[in-house]
Amino acid sequence: MASLSGLASALESYRGRDRLIRVLGYCCQLVGGVLVEQCPTRSEVGTRLLVVSTQLSHCRTILRLFDDLAMFVYTKQYGLGAQDEDAFVRWVSVLGNLADQLYYPCEHVAWAADARVLHVDSSRWWTLSTTLWALSLLLGVARSLWMLLKLRQRLRSPTAPFTSPLPRGKRRAMEAQMQWEALSLLSNLADLANAVHWLPRGVLWAGRFPPWLVGLMGTISSILSMYQAARASSQAEATTP
Numbered sequence: 001m002a003s004l005s006g007l008a009s010a011l012e013s014y015r016g017r018d019r020l021i022r023v024l025g026y027c028c029q030l031v032g033g034v035l036v037e038q039c040p041t042r043s044e045v046g047t048r049l050l051v052v053s054t055q056l057s058h059c060r061t062i063l064r065l066f067d068d069l070a071m072f073v074y075t076k077q078y079g080l081g082a083q084d085e086d087a088f089v090r091w092v093s094v095l096g097n098l099a100d101q102l103y104y105p106c107e108h109v110a111w112a113a114d115a116r117v118l119h120v121d122s123s124r125w126w127t128l129s130t131t132l133w134a135l136s137l138l139l140g141v142a143r144s145l146w147m148l149l150k151l152r153q154r155l156r157s158p159t160a161p162f163t164s165p166l167p168r169g170k171r172r173a174m175e176a177q178m179q180w181e182a183l184s185l186l187s188n189l190a191d192l193a194n195a196v197h198w199l200p201r202g203v204l205w206a207g208r209f210p211p212w213l214v215g216l217m218g219t220i221s222s223i224l225s226m227y228q229a230a231r232a233s234s235q236a237e238a239t240t241p
Helices: 002-011 014-038 040-066 068-078 087-114 122-156 168-197 211-239
Strands: none
Touching: 002 014, 014 040, 014 211, 040 068, 040 087, 068 087, 087 122, 122 168, 168 211
């Protein structure tokens, strides 16, 4: 009952619902792609699962029509970052926020063109939005790698004379942050692999992934994202008086 209650609570929020739709969509694509390619007798089931995956993806695209304002508020609140924050992290985050902010209107125009609301070439706008998404993911990868390097240096640096070692609580907090950054790194790399696949042919491995591999990369990223969200929620509950 507790798990059902937690699931119901997550589905009440937009982010929780989006995460569930995302993982279901990519799981359908993974299973459907495997059935179509490896099980000829179950290819019809696989095709239906691929159709479900496509519809769930369209659902998320439509829901993102309302994300611009939330992203703008977040970008405005972050600004240029806190002065005590690492300079590299601050500027990478600023550029990532800018890429995310531009991503949404580009995707909206592409969607409107596909729906024949606007008479423009949708492929160009899809390419632009995917490029911005890939840039945001690449910046996220750079940020996580930098944070892992810095945290590892702080944990492994020899203790200077007359300097006390790190308190156990602070060490545990830094190790937990390293785990968080490692999960973010893996999630962004999985999404980045798919983002490159959706770019025009001729760019690295663009267009070369079979449906099941796209589903696998997306499923990995989605599960890691859901785990991080659940972990953050449990930590918030633990610190709430």
